[in-house]
Amino acid sequence: MHYIYILFSETLDKYYKGQTNNIQNRLARHNAGYEKYTKNGTPWKLVCLIEKKSRSEAVILEKKLKNMNRDKLEAFIKKYG
Template sequence: MFWVYILYSVSINQFYKGQTNNLGNRVLRHNSEFEKATKSGIPWILVWSALKSDRSSATVLERKLKNLTRNRLIDFMKKYSEGVAGPDEFLLLEKLSGC
């Protein structure tokens, strides 16, 4: 099983999309300066995630997410709200979308 996830950094106002087989560990790594690509945005908030049955389908979804504009990414997360991490994260998405 593989997770596709979306993180958000308040400090740099950006989303990060990725996939992993260990979501908890991956989020910790993003927030502990181990990952060069996300070091500048610490702290990262897990906003959305979805579990996929295999790496191939996780990679396909990750690529689709990485090709979305910011507004379309927010719309995607709101549409598939069962993947939103919690009520605070949903409110964050509402705020970011201008609602």
């Protein structure tokens, strides 16, 4: 299984969207500062998690989420998160 996840940083007031096959490890890496883009926004809170059967499905949804503006993204989180 692959997961699409959305994280939120209160520090930066920003969302981060990504995909992985190991959500626990990925969230730990973001909050430990190992990932360049998210190291300044710790702690990151998981606000949405969606499971897909394949990596290709996950990548497609991740790209759609990354192209959403904040209002559409927050509506998506409210509906599916």
